[in-house]
Amino acid sequence: xxxxxxxxxxxxxxxxxxxxxxxxxxxxxxxxxxxxxxxxxxxxxxxxxxxxxxxxxxxxxxxxxxxxxxxxxxxxxxxxxxxxxxxxxxxxxxxxxxxxxxxxxxxxxxxxxxxxxxxxxxxxxxxxxxxxxxxxxxxxxxxxxxxxxxxxxxxxxxxxxxxxxxxxxxxxxxxxxxxxxxxxxxxxxxxxxxxxxxxxxxxxxxxxxxxxxxxxxxxxxxxxxxxxxxxxxxxxxxxxxxxxxxxxxxxxxxxxxxxxxxxxxxxxxxxxxxxxxxxxxxxxxxxxxx
Amino acid sequence: xxxxxxxxxxxxxxxxxxxxxxxxxxxxxxxxxxxxxxxxxxxxxxxxxxxxxxxxxxxxxxxxxxxxxxxxxxxxxxxxxxxxxxxxxxxxxxxxxxxxxxxxxxxxxxxxxxxxxxxxxxxxxxxxxxxxxxxxxxxxxxxxxxxxxxxxxxxxxxxxxxxxxxxxxxxxxxxxxxxxxxxxxxxxxxxxxxxxxxxxxxxxxxxxxxxxxxxxxxxxxxxxxxxxxxxxxxxxxxxxxxxxxxxxxxxxxxxxxxxxxxxxxxxxxxxxxxxxxxxxxxxxxxxxxxxxxxxxxxxxxxxxxxxxxxxxxxxxxxxxxxxxxxxxxxxxxxxxxxxxxxxxxxxxxxxxxxxxxxxxxxxxxxxxxxxxxxxxxxxxxxxxxxxxxxxxxxxxxxxxxxxxxxxxxxxxxxxxxxxxxxxxxxxxxxxxxxxxxxxxxxxxxxxxxxxxxxxxxxxxxxxxxxxxxxxxxxxxxxxxxxxxxxxxxxxxxxxxxxxxxxxxxxxxxxxxxxxxxxxxxxxxxxxxxxxxxxxxxxxxxxxxxxxxx
Ligand code: SF4
Ligand code: SF4
Numbered sequence: 057x058x059x060x061x062x063x064x065x066x067x068x069x070x071x072x073x074x075x076x077x078x079x080x081x082x083x084x085x086x087x088x089x090x091x092x093x094x095x096x097x098x099x100x101x102x103x104x105x106x107x108x109x110x111x112x113x114x115x116x117x118x119x120x121x122x123x124x125x126x127x128x129x130x131x132x133x134x135x136x137x138x139x140x141x142x143x144x145x146x147x148x149x150x151x152x153x154x155x156x157x158x159x160x161x162x163x164x165x166x167x168x169x170x171x172x173x174x175x176x177x178x179x180x181x182x183x184x185x186x187x188x189x190x191x192x193x194x195x196x197x198x199x200x201x202x203x204x205x206x207x208x209x210x211x212x213x214x215x216x217x218x219x220x221x222x223x224x225x226x227x228x229x230x231x232x233x234x235x236x237x238x239x240x241x242x243x244x245x246x247x248x249x250x251x252x253x254x255x256x257x258x259x260x261x262x263x264x265x266x267x268x269x270x271x272x273x274x275x276x277x278x279x280x281x282x283x284x285x286x287x288x289x290x291x292x293x294x295x296x297x298x299x300x301x302x303x304x305x306x307x308x309x310x311x312x313x314x315x316x317x318x319x320x321x322x323x324x325x326x327x328x329x330x331x332x333x334x335x336x337x338x339x340x341x342x343x344x345x346x
Numbered sequence: 347x348x349x350x351x352x353x354x355x356x357x358x359x360x361x362x363x364x365x366x367x368x369x370x371x372x373x374x375x376x377x378x379x380x381x382x383x384x385x386x387x388x389x390x391x392x393x394x395x396x397x398x399x400x401x402x403x404x405x406x407x408x409x410x411x412x413x414x415x416x417x418x419x420x421x422x423x424x425x426x427x428x429x430x431x432x433x434x435x436x437x438x439x440x441x442x443x444x445x446x447x448x449x450x451x452x453x454x455x456x457x458x459x460x461x462x463x464x465x466x467x468x469x470x471x472x473x474x475x476x477x478x479x480x481x482x483x484x485x486x487x488x489x490x491x492x493x494x495x496x497x498x499x500x501x502x503x504x505x506x507x508x509x510x511x512x513x514x515x516x517x518x519x520x521x522x523x524x525x526x527x528x529x530x531x532x533x534x535x536x537x538x539x540x541x542x543x544x545x546x547x548x549x550x551x552x553x554x555x556x557x558x559x560x561x562x563x564x565x566x567x568x569x570x571x572x573x574x575x576x577x578x579x580x581x582x583x584x585x586x587x588x589x590x591x592x593x594x595x596x597x598x599x600x601x602x603x604x605x606x607x608x609x610x611x612x613x614x615x616x617x618x619x620x621x622x623x624x625x626x627x628x629x630x631x632x633x634x635x636x637x638x639x640x641x642x643x644x645x646x647x648x649x650x651x652x653x654x655x656x657x658x659x660x661x662x663x664x665x666x667x668x669x670x671x672x673x674x675x676x677x678x679x680x681x682x683x684x685x686x687x688x689x690x691x692x693x694x695x696x697x698x699x700x701x702x703x704x705x706x707x708x709x710x711x712x713x714x715x716x717x718x719x720x721x722x723x724x725x726x727x728x729x730x731x732x733x734x735x736x737x738x739x740x741x742x743x744x745x746x747x748x749x750x751x752x753x754x755x756x757x758x759x760x761x762x763x764x765x766x767x768x769x770x771x772x773x774x775x776x777x778x779x780x781x782x783x784x785x786x787x788x789x790x791x792x793x794x795x796x797x798x799x800x801x802x803x804x805x806x807x808x809x810x811x812x813x814x815x816x817x818x819x820x821x822x823x824x825x826x827x828x829x830x831x832x833x834x835x836x837x838x839x840x841x842x843x844x845x846x847x848x849x850x851x852x853x854x855x856x857x858x859x860x861x862x863x864x865x866x867x868x869x870x871x872x873x874x875x876x877x878x879x880x881x882x883x884x885x886x887x888x889x890x891x892x893x894x895x
Contacts, residue, residue, distance in 0.1 A: 083643055083695035084702070101653075103660040133572035157575050157666065224532045228557045231534055231891045232582025232663050238532050238626075239652065239662075242645035256530035273482045273556045274535060275504075277527045303572075303579055307498050308491055309560040328582065330662060 100330065105156040106174040110149050110186060111167055124164040131159040134296065134303045151175045152184035152299035152313075155327035177292075177324040177337040179344065181315065184299065184325055201245065201332045208339045209250040215345065216262065219251045222338070223261035223285065227278045227314055228271030228304075232328040233295040237265060240331045252338060258284040263341050265334070266318070269297045269304045270311035282318040290341040293320045294334055296327040303327075351379065362598040362827045364420040364747070373426045376410070377448050383412040383422050384452070390415055390728050393839050394458045396466045397853040398494045402824060405429045406468060408445055411828065411839070419747050421828060428468060447473035454728040454862065465492040465562075478508055480555045480894075491563055498563045515541035515549045523876065527556045531880075534890035538879075545875040550868045554893055561895040565854030566845070570596060570670050570818070573851060577840070578665050580856060581892035583626075586612070586619040587833030588858070588892075589668040591840040594749055595829025596670055599844060600820040605811040608672035609751040613802040614685065615659065615667040615675065616750070616831065617795035621689075622651035623834040624788045624795075625696075627887040631785060632703065634881040635712040643699045647692050654688045657681065672813030682803055689796050700789055713782035717870040717882030720779060724866070731836020733863045733886055736787050737779035740770075743832035750831075755801050779870075781885040791834075821848040835859035835887060858892035 100106055125147065129137050136153035137160060147167070154175075160168040178184055212220045224237055240247040241254065255261055258281045270278065282291070293314050296302030301312035311317055321344045324337035356369040370379060383389050389412035399407045405427035412422040428445055447470035449456040459470035460479035467490040478485070486506040490496060515522075521542050527535035535556040541549040561580055565573045577592040578585040590612050597604055604612075629644035652662045659666050659675050666674050677685075703709050719729070724737040734741045744752040777783045826843040836859030845852035863886065870882055 083646065084698055101657045101660075104656055105660045105666070130569075131571065133568065133575045155575065155579075156661075158660075159571070225528055226534045226557065226890075228559055229534070229891065230579040230582040231889060232579065232585075232665075234532055234534065235583060235626075235652075235663065239649060241532075242649050243642045244646060244649045254532060258528075268557060269559055271557050271559055272485075272504075273558055274527065277535065277556070281528050303576055304559045304561075304564065305499075307560040307564060308496070308500050308502050309558050327579075327665070328663065 100172040100174070100332075102172060104172040104330075105158055105170050106326070106330065106333075107171045108149065108151070108154055108156060108158075108160065109169045109171060110147060111169055125167060127163040128160040128168065131163055133157065133159075134300070134305060148185055148187040150185045150300065151325045152181060152323055153296060153302065153305075154325065155296050155303050174330055174333040174336075175325045177322055177333065177340050179322055179340060181299070181320075181323055184323060199332075199336070201335060204332065204335050204339055205247075205250040208252070208335065208342060211339070211342050212251040215342065216251075219253055220263060220338070220342065221253050221255045221261045222263045222265055223255055223258045223281070224265045224267070225258075225278060225281050227266055227268040227274040227298070227317070228310060229268030229295065229297055233267035233297070236328045236331050237267070237294065237334060240334060245331050245335075247335065250335075258282075259286065261285050262289065262345070263338065264289065264291045264318075265294050265338075266291060266314045266320075267294045267298050268314070269301050270314040270317045272309050272311065275311070275317050278314065278317050288345055290321045290344050291318055292322045292324060292337050292341050294324045294337065295329055296325055299323045299325050351375075351382070354379070362601075365423055365828055366420060367423045367425055370424060370426040373408070373428055373445050376408070376424070376426050376446050377451065379424050380410055380412075380448050381451060383410075383424065387412070387422060388415060389413055389422055391452050391454055392421070392728070392837070393841075393855075393857040394455060394462075395841065395855045395857070396462045396468060396492070397843060397855070398466065398492060399427075400430050401494060403427070406443070406466060408462075408468075409841075410448075411841075413747070415741075415746070421747075423828075443467065444469040444471045446471050449473050449475070452728075453726050454865070457861070457865070464490070466490050467493065477510060480558055482555065483508070483510060491560065496563075498560060498567050510553065512539045512551050512553075513541075513549065517543075519543055520548065536890050540876060540879075542876060545877070547871045547874055547876060547879070550871050550879075552864060552868060554864065554890060556894065557891050558894040562854050562856060565851050568851075569849045570851070573854060574668060574670055577856075578668075580895065581858065581860070581889045582663050582665075583623050584619070584833040584835065584838065584858065584889065584892055586616045586664050586667050587831045587838050588840070588856070590616060590750060591829040591831040591838050592842070593668050593670055593672075593829070594831070595827045595840045595842040596821070597814070597817065598829060599822075599825045599827035599842060600671075600817045602671065602814045602817050602820060604672045604814055606751070607807050607810045608669075608812050610802045610806040611673045611675055611677055611812070612668065612750040613752065613755065614677060614799050614806075615664055615673075616833075617799045617802075618651065618655060618658070618685075619664055620795045620834040621792050622648050622655065623887070624792050625651060627834075627884060628700075628785065628788055628792075630884040630887075631713070631781065631881060632709065634884050635709050637703070637706065637709050640699065640703050640706070640709065643695075643702075647696055647699070650688060650692055654684060657684055669813050671815070671817040672811065674812070676812060677803070677806065685799065685803065689799060693793065693796050696792060710782065712878075712881065713785055713885075714780060715778070716781040716878050717867075717874060717885060718778060718780045719866055719870050723869045724779065727865050727869075728862055729836070729866050730862050731832065731834070731859045732784055732787050732791070733836065733859075733866050735774075736777055736783040738774040738777040740774050741837075743830055743837045747830055749829075751802060751805065754805060755798050781881060784885045818848060823848055824852070826853075833859055835889060835892070836863060838892075856895060858889065860889040860892040864888055864893055 134153040136150045306312035322340045392413045394410045410424040464480045484504040523540040526537040537553040539551045577589045625648040629641040632640035829840040839857045841855040843853040
């Protein structure tokens with residue numbers, strides 16, 4: 057698609073949505089904001105809470121003030137922060153649990169940093185855990201939606217003959233994750249142009265997008281949906297709840313993550329993950345099918 | 347009241363500004379006093395709930411909260427104790443733990459009574475519906491999650507439990523259609539059992555609580571700040587309303603008011619929440635009548651609002667707006683500019699889209715007379731929010747029980763002068779309670795919300811604190827308060843009882859608008875046809891997560 061001069065000039069101002077305010081297009085026209093060029097630049101805004109990082113440079117906790125670290129552990133509602141090695145004061149951060157509330161940064165800014173990229177989806181749950189002195193702390197993803205989408209489209213057309221069928225199952229979410237999955241279908245994200253279709257029945261699906269804690273009352277329905285999905289199938293757990301139980305954790309009514317109910321192939325952390333992250337998760341899912 | 351019931355009432359005291367607590371001597375008097383509150387004091391049963399107070403006072407406490415209607419801002423809380431002398435822990439199962447049911451006089455009480463039975467093991471005597479509600483099959487009898495001896499992380503066996511019997515409609519040609527819990531679209535789970543005659547629905551029974559996560563019990567295990575994060579995640583699209591109600595409950599219990607700047611910020615964010623959700627619902631209605639063009643336009647507007655949400659609060663769902671005692675978001679000049687310009691432009695576009703929809707007879711025709719809620723039903727079920735207003739029941743927590751900065755705003759522009767008041771009353775009388783009325787109410791509210799945001803920004807002090815600092819020091823153990831807010835679905839009520847430690851809760855009761863409004867759908871669909879069900883459901887915009895907790 058050729059880019060018009062106007063779209064180019066918008067590029068500089070798009071960050072944090074400024075261009076949207078200025079765009080002169082009318083809502084009733086046919087191109088409106090669905091204009092793809094705009095999408096090259098949808099990035100999270102400056103203050104977006106998308107990723108939390110352990111700051112690596114300062115690995116000596118004692119010098120940072122153990123007190124503040126302890127406060128952070130106490131504050132963290134989903135218990136994402138843990139001490140892995142008391143002697144060396146090793147710290148671990150489970151991004152599958154993190155709900156991105158920002159409390160840890162407030163009490164211990166020298167140890168935790170909230171950023172506006174999003175946490176990359178992973179295939180293994182343990183890859184969501186990072187630790188000081190261990191694996192390198194990962195940066196949030198800043199890849200644009202459009203880039204991911206194009207990559208995905210190519211893969212889908214090679215492997216599935218142009219279309220990937222996705223079935224969404226809510227297994228105990230707060231509906232926040234549903235809102236973001238719904239957003240993928242709005243004319244701005246417009247996921248269908250990458251060949252991804254949301255289907256009404258698991259029998260038509262290649263991928264199950266599962267949200268929520270895996271609530272006790274949904275166990276049977278979730279298992280049945282999984283069984284009704286033809287092989288090969290991939291299950292993507294969307295959101296902190298689906299990855300680990302999120303803020304709800306493990307209760308009499310929840311299962312601390314949907315992988316305690318059905319096998320999960322890809323984990324998309326975030327509370328909720330933004331649409332870009334969910335798309336990235338679908339890309340990992342397609343890779344998984346090979 | 348004391349004069350008439352002096353032999354039945356132990357004490358009456360006034361709390362937190364607008365709560366009148368009436369402690370009954372005996373539980374047997376509950377029905378009489380409830381009827382008195384409704385018929386003589388002209389108030390409406392807003393919620394009823396139980397708490398396990400066997401620790402501090404050797405009894406379960408039942409509370410019936412009535413809201414005074416008609417412009418008087420107070421709540422009447424009838425309190426009765428159910429003695430349980432056996433004490434803690436390991437309390438044996440005992441049928442003698444019962445209380446008189448009021449479900450025949452108050453249809454809206456039936457669900458609360460079933461909830462109390464499931465969660466506390468207190469039995470409503472003479473209740474018409476004895477089926478479980480929250481706990482589904484494979485939950486053993488005799489385990490009650492909200493009792494104090496039950497730990498929130500207990501792994502309960504998946505055995506036993508009672509079979510759930512749906513109402514059977516019998517007759518020639520009557521068929522049953524079971525739908526769910528997993529639905530066709532990207533929506534939350536719930537089960538619907540239709541009985542149909544041909545295409546017409548003659549009965550609908552909903553069965554919910556598939557996404558029950560144990561919110562209330564979890565609240566007893568967390569500190570106050572963590573419960574705030576939890577309250578945002580009761581229903582993601584009602585994050586501001588629920589967290590505002592929760593924060594307010596704490597602020598009232600502590601006897602503090604959040605700083606003016608925080609109060610205005612709450613209004614701005616709450617109305618932004620209303621706008622993006624109403625846009626989503628209107629878009630969904632447009633989809634469900636088969637008009638994709640309209641829904642695409644409205645979804646663009648919703649996405650714009652969600653991007654604005656992110657710029658203002660760092661979350662597309664407005665998570666992080668509230669803090670205990672204030673707000674966590676500073677609306678600086680830059681944000682204010684963004685809010686204003688986005689709203690101005692979106693409102694302009696919104697009007698274009700809406701007038702297109704209104705001029706489209708195939709859309710209007712589907713909405714007209716579909717999913718009608720009669721006014722009588724709205725009153726009897728005690729509906730709230732759009733579901734009540736669409737049927738001409740004039741209720742709005744923002745006006746009836748002003749909170750945040752709403753007392754200085756006009757949520758309802760019609761109350762300016764006697765003439766406007768009359769006009770407004772006439773309009774209310776004309777509302778038909780159908781999907782079209784809900785469409786119009788939502789459209790009107792989007793416009794009103796934008797105006798309120800403008801006013802709140804106007805009234806906002808440029809500087810000053812965002813949070814009151816000494817809230818926690820002022821909280822007394824075991825004190826309690828009610829917090830409330832009007833979400834885009836209606837009134838949400840949060841009750842907090844502070845625990846032994848002032849940074850904890852011993853009871854967190856949440857009653858969202860969805861809990862109250864769900865029964866309305868069973869009435870609204872009668873005589874409509876099955877293909878209209880998605881539209882009716884969408885037009886009511888009920889939350890499963892908010893209901894199931
Ligand atoms: S941002 Fe994440 S890690 Fe930090 S306190 Fe919140 S939930 Fe815990
Ligand atoms: S991850 Fe967060 S947004 Fe998603 S369902 Fe859980 S609480 Fe809601």
